[in-house]
């Protein structure tokens with residue numbers, strides 16, 4: 564269990580301010596935020612690698628705010644591996660043991676178990692130079708877990724990996740978390756990673772916590788336009804409350820309940836928007852006539868921009884559907900969405 568109580572870390576030109584957070588025992592928590600928002604500073608303050616200016620950190624009920632790193636029983640894994648090139652895999656895994664007061668027989672048993680769990684049996688005598696990215700990251704996980712930590716901190720553990728190994732390490736992390744039952748806290752700027760791995764998420768902006776909640780909550784019910792945009796709501800419009808709903812981009816959107824629109828923003832996820840050639844939308848859908856402005860291939864999907872009056876909507880479509888409807892730039896279409904997909908801030 565991790566407990567941050569108004570954690571404040573002041574650095575030259577940047578500060579983490581009053582971050583309070585509770586991560587339950589055995590939980591997988593993801594700390595999300597754009598680059599430079601302070602995620603690593605928070606992680607490193609938990610590990611004892613940066614000085615905490617004010618507030619406190621407790622792990623499993625114990626105040627560790629001023630303890631040196633080696634007395635915290637916390638493992639940390641970085642994106643760039645940081646393995647010793649001159650040591651074998653086994654020596655890298657065992658390197659940290661000397662700094663901890665551990666029962667060596669138990670430590671050896673634990674390492675044998677980790678080597679098996681992480682599938683490292685065939686590479687324990689190799690040096691890091693001869694390992695793939697996925698293998699290096701599995702070695703780092705074994706090294707961080709060798710000291711039997713109660714908390715494992717992961718700083719963007721997937722971002723240096725190419726896509727195939729990323730998938731592999733994602734599965735490894737899920738399996739490790741399931742089998743070891745310890746608390747995981749992972750920093751990432753990729754919401755899809757958090758969606759796959761984490762139970763709960765905290766979104767950081769500029770050193771402050773913007774929202775904490777279940778991954779589903781953050782995804783479906785972002786608390787403000789910043790979080791909405793961060794979790795992929797690509798349709799964000801200036802809006803205002805009107806007689807029967809809300810107005811934006813020269814359009815009117817009736818809503819079943821009166822909207823509270825304090826920040827004057829309406830947001831929609833691209834995947835909640837449907838396109839049709841003819842207007843066949845059923846009740847419950849809000850729909851507008853528009854024109855396809857742009858079709859951009861994006862991997863397995865195409866991103867389609869549709870202009871309806873002054874509002875330019877973004878939606879996504881798989882290649883097969885796009886082909887079967889023969890949609891092209893310049894085509895007149897109807898665009899619709901259900902009112903419960905609309906978020907108003």
Ligand SMILES: Nc1ncnc2c1ncn2[C@@H]1O[C@H](COP(=O)(O)OP(=O)(O)OP(=O)(O)O)[C@@H](O)[C@H]1O
Nearest residue numbers: 574575577596597598599600601602603604605752
């Ligand atoms: N030791 C330090 N001294 C001064 N400034 C620092 C120090 N460590 C980090 N910073 C600054 O604090 C800010 C937050 O950095 P941090 O590494 O926590 O961001 P982040 O959210 O992890 O970003 P990224 O996703 O790019 O890793 C940055 O502006 C960074 O330059």
